[in-house]
Amino acid sequence: MSIIDTDRRAPREAADDPVLDNPAWSALTGAHAHLAEGGDLARRYPADVSPFAAVRTWDDPGVWDAIVDLVGHGAEFPAPPESVVLPPGWVRGDVFQGAQLVETGRLHGRPDDEAVVLGAADVPAMLDLVARAQPGPFLPRTYLLGRYVGIRRDGQLVAMAGERLAPAGWTEISAVATDERHRGQGLASRLVLDVVHHAHERGARAMMHASAGNTNAIRLYERLGFRLRPGSLTFGTVRTPVSG
Template sequence: MTITDTDHRAEDPVLDDPVLDDPAWSALSGTHAHLAEGGDLARRYPADVSPFAAVRTWDDPGVWDAVLDLVGHGAEFPAPPESVVLPHGWVRGDPFAGVQLVETERLHGRPDDEAVVLGAADVPEMLDLVARAQPGPFLPRTYLLGRYVGIRRDGRLVAMAGERLRPAGWTEISAVATDERHRGQGLASRLVLDVVHHVQERGERAMMHASAGNTNAIRLYESLGFRLRRRLAFGTVRTPVSTGRTPVSG
């Protein structure tokens, strides 16, 4: 996740919270450390939990070997900032534009009486809904990252939302999905506010990421009380295919 724009940070201490500059590393070295694979320089979630991975810093010469040890040769890893020069054999992929949204004082969570907590037994339905609604990555054990809730109609899961990254003091709301036949009923808003309620109850703030092109969703989240913090470039690098070591930290 590469940050490309800082115009919206202003002097607001919420917008300026440094853990939001690298929420994946904060989560993997904090609340989600029990799920993390890797070491002091590079970490990731298990492949069936989340595709997110991060490094402590790109300034340490040993980071390249740490990433290579973690993901192997010819594998993808979240890209460093454009200003970071890649070692020989590492290749950047094409990034896509995204946004990071954070709560404002206008965001007031509220529990929803119809929301049911989802868990392991609900995974097949959750995966099916995600496949149809395309809210972003959701894998067989993503539910381990936090609290996921849904709404059922005639026993069938038709809407869901939940918690993903947990950087210090924050919770990312993710997997906001509604069955096409049940859109326009406000189900997504209700579930987001239910998740927000539980986040705020434990003294944390809510945040979100979205594709910059998903303008309808961004307008919805802004209407609920989120605001833009940063524009991002979501991109990856591919590690060298060669079995030789990275000639950086030796």
């Protein structure tokens, strides 16, 4: 049976896809391999594309040296689960709780006639909107990760959304931002559904990440047809040893 049924329903088993346990690694070794820096154990995006990095597995004893080779000494890297014991000299940084959402059969994407595709020429406007709306990390070349769309009013970009991580079979929707003066008009929802539509057209399912404390955003995404994926999700960093 196809993973995605013809009515676009995502079976409950889809949320159990192990790819979702390590989505950045799947993207960095798959759809975004051409952007990846690193090797067989640890990879990251270029600094002006995304702060995301990942390892193939924390069980390989060589992973620690691979991370140092990749980011250097005294540098930050996404933290392993708290159950993983750090080698001497490694230090855990701050952590915060996150949420991962996956599509359900209630999610029906649709193209938006007002949405315009954004690219390199739109980066200044995208960065300006992100600075004002604070949806999360967005850098000068983040637009290379996927399809980004926006809505303009009087020539100004007032809302945007796009694709970030691309784990196998999935598209992560990210950079959902609306100018404060244009909120309450449903622009963010319209752009999310536009991105979902084009992801479905490619045969991918939609997923998202959010801060667990951002309950307003989570409720919005649940109303659109996403649901929380079971299990806890912790975002944090570790700092590599300051010297070898």
